Amino acid sequence: MFLLLWTTVLLCEISADTGASVWGEQHCEQQGYCVTLSEGELTAEAGLCVVIPCSFTTIFTPTHVIWYKCKTAEGKCDKSQSVQSEFRGRVSLLEPDVSQRNCSIMINDLRESDSGFYQLRVEGSNKSDAFTFISKAAVTVKGLSQKPTVVIPPLTAGQQSTLTCTAPGLCSGSAPNITWSWRGKGNNDSYITGNTTEFKTENVTAGTQRHTSTLTFNPLAEHHSTNVTCTVSFRGDITTEETQTVNVSYVKEVQITGSRKVTEGETLSLTCSVESFPPSLITWAKMNESDLQEDTDTFTQDQRTGALSIYNVTAEDSGQYVCTATHLNKTHKMRNVTVTVIYIRKPQISGSTAVNEGDVLSLTCSAESFPP
Numbered sequence: 001m002f003l004l005l006w007t008t009v010l011l012c013e014i015s016a017d018t019g020a021s022v023w024g025e026q027h028c029e030q031q032g033y034c035v036t037l038s039e040g041e042l043t044a045e046a047g048l049c050v051v052i053p054c055s056f057t058t059i060f061t062p063t064h065v066i067w068y069k070c071k072t073a074e075g076k077c078d079k080s081q082s083v084q085s086e087f088r089g090r091v092s093l094l095e096p097d098v099s100q101r102n103c104s105i106m107i108n109d110l111r112e113s114d115s116g117f118y119q120l121r122v123e124g125s126n127k128s129d130a131f132t133f134i135s136k137a138a139v140t141v142k143g144l145s146q147k148p149t150v151v152i153p154p155l156t157a158g159q160q161s162t163l164t165c166t167a168p169g170l171c172s173g174s175a176p177n178i179t180w181s182w183r184g185k186g187n188n189d190s191y192i193t194g195n196t197t198e199f200k201t202e203n204v205t206a207g208t209q210r211h212t213s214t215l216t217f218n219p220l221a222e223h224h225s226t227n228v229t230c231t232v233s234f235r236g237d238i239t240t241e242e243t244q245t246v247n248v249s250y251v252k253e254v255q256i257t258g259s260r261k262v263t264e265g266e267t268l269s270l271t272c273s274v275e276s277f278p279p280s281l282i283t284w285a286k287m288n289e290s291d292l293q294e295d296t297d298t299f300t301q302d303q304r305t306g307a308l309s310i311y312n313v314t315a316e317d318s319g320q321y322v323c324t325a326t327h328l329n330k331t332h333k334m335r336n337v338t339v340t341v342i343y344i345r346k347p348q349i350s351g352s353t354a355v356n357e358g359d360v361l362s363l364t365c366s367a368e369s370f371p372p
């Protein structure tokens, strides 16, 4: 029992000693010269960056690390000036203190041509202290497929808002250019007057940055269901974009259509409409002596279309009708309309029909009607 425990501890210590870690396996190529690189190939996208994790051991104190790019895993590696200039300004050592034996590098502004195998050479201050490891790190750079992240808060017409576009990747290479474009109805390019854009670079951790652009503008009803596109261009004509359809909540004026004069017995049809997003709820009510009557028994209505109908109207249906639009159950917009019913009652003859000769005959014919 004790023995078993002991060996387990021993095994743990051994594996800790060999420097095995989650990201790679140590390869000792000569007594005292070992390198740990990531297992398998590293994949990255053009325009972004890649980190090649790396650590090594040497019997001398290292002062320089050099990376070579190789076409194949076994083949020769390019040590030419042209390759050096190709990478100038794009490669950085994550741990500047070489004596820490941490050879991790970050390659920024990646191009697809950066795909290949990378080989490490370590040098000390004494000319004879140098070692080139055979193990190589495989890197594959693919075309950029990541898209920017566009965040649109809920927009309300007339309330200034800010949209945010974040470039993909957390790299410390060249800052990308971020541009906004707007596409209106009918695929027409349009632009927002009075917009302001702001570009921001934020340090996330040492050596990683986040690039964002904000677009601040005053949304209008006209911007509803149009498309906004954020385009991010990285060095080397590498672009990616994201398009989103914009929703703007708005409510326009209430409009009432239909004939306000109707003949008794016919049908009164009125429509109350309000252009809005999201759609409004429309309710009709009849006014009686400056008192809003919620009783809707006298008519039928459709709260979605705003249609009001009274079949077989009577003189009593005359009066003021009020239409109320409820938008996002907050805004109440009202409009009223006066309905007149044209009618005529049977004529009535009044007066004495029997009269003595020589007297005055006075008869009155009256017909209740509107208009008189």
Ligand SMILES: *[C@@H]1O[C@H](CO)[C@@H](O)[C@H](O)[C@H]1NC(C)=O
Pocket (backbone or CB within 6 Å): 054, 055, 094, 095, 102, 103, 104
């Ligand atoms: C190398 O240094 C970088 C930056 O300090 C660090 O993130 C990384 O973990 C180090 N790698 C090793 C193997 O120590």
Ligand SMILES: *[C@@H]1O[C@H](CO)[C@@H](O)[C@H](O)[C@H]1NC(C)=O
Pocket (backbone or CB within 6 Å): 126, 127, 128, 129
């Ligand atoms: C450099 O290395 C050689 C051979 O290992 C040794 O003879 C020499 O003394 C070293 N020079 C220095 C300055 O350490």
Ligand SMILES: *[C@@H]1O[C@H](CO)[C@@H](O)[C@H](O)[C@H]1NC(C)=O
Pocket (backbone or CB within 6 Å): 183, 184, 185, 186, 187, 225, 226, 227, 243, 245
């Ligand atoms: C907005 O984009 C969507 C898909 O991204 C497309 O279907 C729609 O037609 C576009 N609308 C306009 C106004 O361009």
Ligand SMILES: *[C@@H]1O[C@H](CO)[C@@H](O)[C@H](O)[C@H]1NC(C)=O
Pocket (backbone or CB within 6 Å): 185, 186, 188
């Ligand atoms: C698109 O723009 C053209 C030219 O500016 C204009 O004639 C056309 O009416 C526009 N279409 C829409 C749907 O706004």
Ligand SMILES: *[C@@H]1O[C@H](CO)[C@@H](O)[C@H](O)[C@H]1NC(C)=O
Pocket (backbone or CB within 6 Å): 180, 181, 182, 190, 191, 192, 193, 194, 195, 196, 215
């Ligand atoms: C913002 O306004 C500028 C002019 O001030 C214009 O060139 C640009 O296209 C506008 N951007 C958008 C997204 O409308």
Ligand SMILES: *[C@@H]1O[C@H](CO)[C@@H](O)[C@H](O)[C@H]1NC(C)=O
Pocket (backbone or CB within 6 Å): 201, 202, 203, 207
């Ligand atoms: C981000 O880091 C860089 C160098 O590491 C530095 O020059 C810059 O001032 C930093 N920016 C911010 C906003 O901290």
Ligand SMILES: *[C@@H]1O[C@H](CO)[C@@H](O)[C@H](O)[C@H]1NC(C)=O
Pocket (backbone or CB within 6 Å): 174, 175, 176, 177, 233, 234, 235, 236, 237
């Ligand atoms: C950003 O735009 C400027 C001016 O158009 C250009 O000089 C620069 O190269 C662009 N940068 C990138 C990363 O595309």
Ligand SMILES: *[C@@H]1O[C@H](CO)[C@@H](O)[C@H](O)[C@H]1NC(C)=O
Pocket (backbone or CB within 6 Å): 152, 244, 245, 246, 247
């Ligand atoms: C815009 O509204 C439509 C319908 O209400 C919804 O399906 C869509 O997700 C909304 N778009 C955004 C960006 O909120």
Ligand SMILES: *[C@@H]1O[C@H](CO)[C@@H](O)[C@H](O)[C@H]1NC(C)=O
Pocket (backbone or CB within 6 Å): 288, 289, 291, 293
């Ligand atoms: C007005 O409405 C009230 C109830 O809301 C009702 O009692 C009254 O009779 C109505 N008046 C007229 C003139 O219709």
Ligand SMILES: *[C@@H]1O[C@H](CO)[C@@H](O)[C@H](O)[C@H]1NC(C)=O
Pocket (backbone or CB within 6 Å): 265, 312, 314
């Ligand atoms: C219309 O109303 C009058 C009075 O209320 C009634 O006599 C008549 O039958 C009604 N006509 C129809 C078609 O409903």
Ligand SMILES: *[C@@H]1O[C@H](CO)[C@@H](O)[C@H](O)[C@H]1NC(C)=O
Pocket (backbone or CB within 6 Å): 328, 329
């Ligand atoms: C009003 O809207 C809120 C959220 O938009 C909802 O939770 C609430 O139930 C609504 N109230 C009524 C009376 O519909």
Ligand SMILES: *[C@@H]1O[C@H](CO)[C@@H](O)[C@H](O)[C@H]1NC(C)=O
Pocket (backbone or CB within 6 Å): 334, 336, 337
């Ligand atoms: C009805 O409308 C008229 C004119 O459009 C207005 O003077 C009146 O105050 C309105 N009445 C109500 C109750 O809104």
